Amino acid sequence: MKPRDATTVRRMEHADDGSAPARSEDSLVITSFTRTLRLKVKPESYAWLNVAAMEVNTVWNWGAEVSEKAARSCTGKRKWLTGFDLCALSSGASEYFEKIGADTIQRVNCEYAMKRSTAKRIRLRWRVSRGPRRSLGWVPFKAASIKRKGKAVLFCGKTFRVFEPERLESVKWRQGCFAQEALEDWWLCLTVTVPIEESVAPLEKVGIDLGLKDIAVTSDGERCEKGRFYRGIEQKIAHAQRRGHRRQAKRLHRRAASRRRDALHKFSRQIVNQYQKIVVGDVSSPQLVKTRMAKSVLDSGWGMLKTMLQYKGQQAGRSVQIVSERDTSRTCSSCGSLTGPQGANGLRVRRWTCDRCGEWHDRDINAAKNILRRAELPASVSGNESSSLPVPPRRASSSRKAGIETARAIA
Numbered sequence: 001m002k003p004r005d006a007t008t009v010r011r012m013e014h015a016d017d018g019s020a021p022a023r024s025e026d027s028l029v030i031t032s033f034t035r036t037l038r039l040k041v042k043p044e045s046y047a048w049l050n051v052a053a054m055e056v057n058t059v060w061n062w063g064a065e066v067s068e069k070a071a072r073s074c075t076g077k078r079k080w081l082t083g084f085d086l087c088a089l090s091s092g093a094s095e096y097f098e099k100i101g102a103d104t105i106q107r108v109n110c111e112y113a114m115k116r117s118t119a120k121r122i123r124l125r126w127r128v129s130r131g132p133r134r135s136l137g138w139v140p141f142k143a144a145s146i147k148r149k150g151k152a153v154l155f156c157g158k159t160f161r162v163f164e165p166e167r168l169e170s171v172k173w174r175q176g177c178f179a180q181e182a183l184e185d186w187w188l189c190l191t192v193t194v195p196i197e198e199s200v201a202p203l204e205k206v207g208i209d210l211g212l213k214d215i216a217v218t219s220d221g222e223r224c225e226k227g228r229f230y231r232g233i234e235q236k237i238a239h240a241q242r243r244g245h246r247r248q249a250k251r252l253h254r255r256a257a258s259r260r261r262d263a264l265h266k267f268s269r270q271i272v273n274q275y276q277k278i279v280v281g282d283v284s285s286p287q288l289v290k291t292r293m294a295k296s297v298l299d300s301g302w303g304m305l306k307t308m309l310q311y312k313g314q315q316a317g318r319s320v321q322i323v324s325e326r327d328t329s330r331t332c333s334s335c336g337s338l339t340g341p342q343g344a345n346g347l348r349v350r351r352w353t354c355d356r357c358g359e360w361h362d363r364d365i366n367a368a369k370n371i372l373r374r375a376e377l378p379a380s381v382s383g384n385e386s387s388s389l390p391v392p393p394r395r396a397s398s399s400r401k402a403g404i405e406t407a408r409a410i411a
């Protein structure tokens with residue numbers, strides 16, 4: 001009798017579980033997300049970091065050598081060492097290093113093992129400390145080994161001052177690294193958790209068309225102009241390269257990139273502050289990069305703008321949606337007929353009048369309006385809610401064809 005009772009009870013419990021209304025624990029409310037905070041380190045610490053980077057390289061190369069030997073071993077059993085194995089083998093090694101500590105050694109080991117197994121290679125490239133093929137410096141650390149000290153941070157017993165230290169206030173970091181960029185400046189990179197601060201925007205919704213002439217145009221007619229971040233300094237860069245001034249060329253490249261990033265930050269912030277629902281057209285940049293328009297594409301930074309809108313929108317509790325922008329420039333936003341300019345020649349047409357309804361359109365604003373409308377289509381029409389329209393980006397056989405087709409889609 002007893003065992004049967006037990007089973008009934010169990011079955012009843014099971015039935016209870018099954019009929020329970022949508023498990024509330026599963027529908028998690030996301031309250032925070034992670035991103036990387038980058039802060040420039042003040043030059044006074046560069047010498048220390050350069051030495052530390054050489055020590056990191058030593059650890060990396062040791063890991064490469066040991067794991068290659070273990071994988072090739074002809075006497076014993078062959079073994080693919082994991083990060084854990086490398087850490088166990090290198091325990092106590094920190095006393096041989098002047099700058100870095102055990103936590104950095106462990107992170108280097110784990111990173112090596114992870115990258116090696118992802119690359120599926122027996123050994124990764126050595127990290128070079130000197131000479132023209134020198135690897136850019138990298139000093140990783142764990143969350144606990146970096147501490148706040150007033151406006152600066154304390155790492156391995158040394159104080160590091162950074163530019164814009166106020167950005168460190170009230171953030172909670174997980175782990176990070178010191179990383180060197182091409183111009184030999186050092187940056188402190190921290191993985192931080194940012195809480196979502198829900199707010200309500202004054203305006204309801206906006207559609208954004210990404211283009212080549214202006215980076216982005218909204219359905220309300222606002223434009224993020226390209227500002228010629230790169231084109232303006234292009235000649236200077238070419239000049240510097242011809243004369244062999246590599247450092248100057250790098251500096252100019254960096255200036256162009258930072259101008260672009262700055263303009264995109266401002267634009268995306270403005271959009272997120274103003275609108276509750278943001279709809280962006282999906283331009284597949286990698287496809288365009290293959291074509292003649294490559295420089296313009298890399299220049300306009302669509303991908304960067306999309307990412308910024310997504311994370312800033314997420315932080316402010318906005319809805320950011322990506323929809324297919326196929327035919328958005330050809331469709332009349334008033335009557336919905338395909339009366340707009342098309343083909344490679346159509347790119348030049350900036351304004352047009354609809355033959356059907358006689359409405360006058362600015363091509364970019366019209367496209368942005370269509371993009372906004374696509375996100376509003378009911379599920380039965382749009383097919384798939386999450387990615388809106390089920391139209392995949394077109395794949396063309398030749399790059400030339402791709403150029404024309406995507407040009408039509410963008411413009």
Ligand SMILES: [Zn+2]
Pocket residue numbers: 332333334335336337339354355356357358359
């Ligand atoms: Zn029309």
